[in-house]
Amino acid sequence: MERILSGIKPTGQLTLGNYIGALRHFKDFQDNGEVFIFIADLHALTLPIDPEVLRQNSRDIAAFYLASGLDPKKATIFLQSTVSAHSELNSIVQNYLYMGELSRMTQFKDKSAKMNDKEIGLGLFAYPVLMAADILLYDAKTVPVGEDQLQHIELARDLVHRFNHKYGDILVMPQGKVNKVGARIMSLSDPTKKMSKSDPKGDIFLKDDMKTIRKKIMSAVTDMEALVYYDPVNKPGVSNLLTIYAALNDITIEEAAKHFEGCTRYGDFKKEVADTVERELAPFKARYEEIIASGEYLDVLKEGAKKANAIANVTLKRVQNAVGLLTLE
Numbered sequence: 658m659e660r661i662l663s664g665i666k667p668t669g670q671l672t673l674g675n676y677i678g679a680l681r682h683f684k685d686f687q688d689n690g691e692v693f694i695f696i697a698d699l700h701a702l703t704l705p706i707d708p709e710v711l712r713q714n715s716r717d718i719a720a721f722y723l724a725s726g727l728d729p730k731k732a733t734i735f736l737q738s739t740v741s742a743h744s745e746l747n748s749i750v751q752n753y754l755y756m757g758e759l760s761r762m763t764q765f766k767d768k769s770a771k772m773n774d775k776e777i778g779l780g781l782f783a784y785p786v787l788m789a790a791d792i793l794l795y796d797a798k799t800v801p802v803g804e805d806q807l808q809h810i811e812l813a814r815d816l817v818h819r820f821n822h823k824y825g826d827i828l829v830m831p832q833g834k835v836n837k838v839g840a841r842i843m844s845l846s847d848p849t850k851k852m853s854k855s856d857p858k859g860d861i862f863l864k865d866d867m868k869t870i871r872k873k874i875m876s877a878v879t880d881m882e883a884l885v886y887y888d889p890v891n892k893p894g895v896s897n898l899l900t901i902y903a904a905l906n907d908i909t910i911e912e913a914a915k916h917f918e919g920c921t922r923y924g925d926f927k928k929e930v931a932d933t934v935e936r937e938l939a940p941f942k943a944r945y946e947e948i949i950a951s952g953e954y955l956d957v958l959k960e961g962a963k964k965a966n967a968i969a970n971v972t973l974k975r976v977q978n979a980v981g982l983l984t985l986e
């Protein structure tokens with residue numbers, strides 16, 4: 658059965674962008690493949706974070722995974738830091754990725770540009786190395802992500818070419834999978850920027866109450882034209898709302914645009930978008946609350962760690978052997 662893997666880093670409150678671009682789709686794979694979904698907590702350490710906040714974010718993501726419909730009987734759900742093979746494979750594969758290519762990564766450039774040189778940790782620079790290890794450890798063929806992560810997956814693919822060329826057929830070639838609609842949801846307050854959990858302004862957080870979410874949609878930045886149609890260059894705000902509407906109704910952008918054709922009242926348009934978001938998020942948020950209250954995610958994570966360790970250690974041995982590390986069993 659094909660392996661599918663993805664993860665989200667617990668750096669902050671999850672946004673509607675995380676939900677539409679990634680989380681919402683994870684469950685779609687669990688009936689047709691072997692699914693591994695993890696909380697990328699080691700990745701969250703690449704930027705300064707308070708320990709208690711990190712722990713809380715990790716619990717939240719575990720509960721959100723379950724609330725999204727991932728079934729722990731079908732999918733392995735785990736914390737990255739509970740599978741030590743991630744760090745061990747990282748220390749091997751870091752030798753096959755190079756400084757030049759790492760310094761060209763958009764995520765690194767964006768995040769480090771906002772920082773003082775003295776604050777940029779090695780982990781932030783080496784982020785794609787650990788991400789490649791995450792993927793390769795599970796022989797994952799498919800990696801569902803939002804558009805911003807494709808560049809990292811390309812790098813993992815280069816690594817596989819390089820490594821297999823040198824050592825033979827050891828690593829499985831992964832492929833990123835982005836959705837046709839909603840792979841890049843933009844910020845509601847600045848629709849030229851990606852909606853991001855590290856940017857607190859105007860974005861929709863999954864933990865916001867429904868009233869706040871509706872308010873944020875109703876005050877989303879649009880334009881002066883007062884006509885609803887899709888044009889991401891000239892009408893980024895309206896186009897973003899159309900994308901959210903299309904993604905959550907599982908229709909194409911064209912169908913969404915057709916639905917609103919001739920609409921000249923942004924208030925009516927936004928209200929319909931808000932209704933769609935509420936229809937999807939209200940039951941999801943209720944499930945999340947139940948899961949957090951019951952604490953059931955803790956057993957799921959323990960069980961997931963066992964399953965993930967067993968599988969990851971097999972790949973790790975294979976790689977250790979290939980590069981010439983002496984293995985004693």
Ligand code: ATP
Nearest residue numbers: 666668674678679802803840841842852853854855
């Ligand atoms: P940060 O702001 O901390 O960098 P982020 O909000 O970009 O975080 P990640 O943890 O990097 O979130 O991403 C988790 C998943 O959500 C990834 O697959 C990513 O591609 C996807 N994703 C993140 N933001 C968006 C967005 N605005 N639209 C669509 N998908 C997104």
Ligand code: LTN
Nearest residue numbers: 663664665666697788791792806
């Ligand atoms: N970099 C991703 C999170 C992540 C990931 C992964 C996604 C870490 N390792 C492996 C898919 C596969 C992010 O933060 N967007």
